Every structure is written in structure tokens, then in C-alpha cells.
Amino acid sequence: MAERSMRVLVFSHKAEVREAIVNAVGRRPAADLARVDYVEAAGIADVLSEVDAGNVDLAILDGEAQPTGGIGLCRQLKNEITDCPPIVVAVRRRDDRWLATWSQADAVLVHPLDPLTAAETVADVLRARRVPVVNG
Numbered sequence: 001m002a003e004r005s006m007r008v009l010v011f012s013h014k015a016e017v018r019e020a021i022v023n024a025v026g027r028r029p030a031a032d033l034a035r036v037d038y039v040e041a042a043g044i045a046d047v048l049s050e051v052d053a054g055n056v057d058l059a060i061l062d063g064e065a066q067p068t069g070g071i072g073l074c075r076q077l078k079n080e081i082t083d084c085p086p087i088v089v090a091v092r093r094r095d096d097r098w099l100a101t102w103s104q105a106d107a108v109l110v111h112p113l114d115p116l117t118a119a120e121t122v123a124d125v126l127r128a129r130r131v132p133v134v135n136g
Helices: 015-025 044-052 070-080 094-102 116-131
Strands: 006-011 037-043 058-062 089-091 107-110
Touching: 006 015, 006 044, 015 037, 015 058, 015 116, 037 044, 044 058, 044 070, 058 070, 058 116, 070 089, 070 094, 089 094, 089 116, 094 107, 107 116
Parallel strands: 006 037, 006 058, 058 089, 089 107
Antiparallel strands: none
16 A cells, blocks of 8 residues: 655745755655655745645745744744644744744754755654554
């Protein structure tokens, strides 16, 4: 039986930032994980709709998005969505990592994105999300 692909939402108002994130993480961030299908969102309405509907396994939010940044959006989602998926926030400055932590992000990426670090970070977050199968 084929393993279900994972849906990863990528949010930024800039198409080039969304593309950089997708390219850095790749279609299969780790060999032990299923393939990733990306859902791109340029506005917060799309993010809220997808996350609220339970349509994503992970969200990657651009901390610098305009007019609403991924840091504030992450905090909103974590506080308002009952079964909120894990969220990774991408920031421009290493010194802004504390803001992502404040936002309750599950992990942080720093631009410029290193493909090895980005894929490993996303893979770690997706692995943590897995629910182990218990044989009864």
C-alpha cells in the first residue's frame, strides 16, 4: 500500500520566498518520510482556511510576510486552532529566532536557507507529528 503524501503549506506574500522554501526543503525531506505536496498561500485567508479545515500536515510561514507576518500568524494559529499542525517559521535574521519561539513555532529556519538544514528541520518536525501505531 502506498504511503499518503504529506501536505505542507508554504506562506509568503512573495512568490520567490515560497519558491526558495520549497526548493530548500524538497519533495522528500528524508528517506523515511512520505513525499511532500506543497500548498502555496500568498494571503492569510488562504492559510486560515487550509489550517482550520485540517488540510495540512505542516505549515511553513515567512516571518517577514506583509502585511501580516508569519510570526504573528503562527501565534494566532497556535492559540486559536484546536488541533493546530506543526509550524515552522522562516526568519531573515538569526537574532529573530526568539520571536519565532515567542510565536510558539515548532521550529525556525533562517534565510538564506541551507537545503540540508531546511530539509532536516522539516523532517524532524514531521517525524515528531507522527502518531505511533499500537498493535492491540
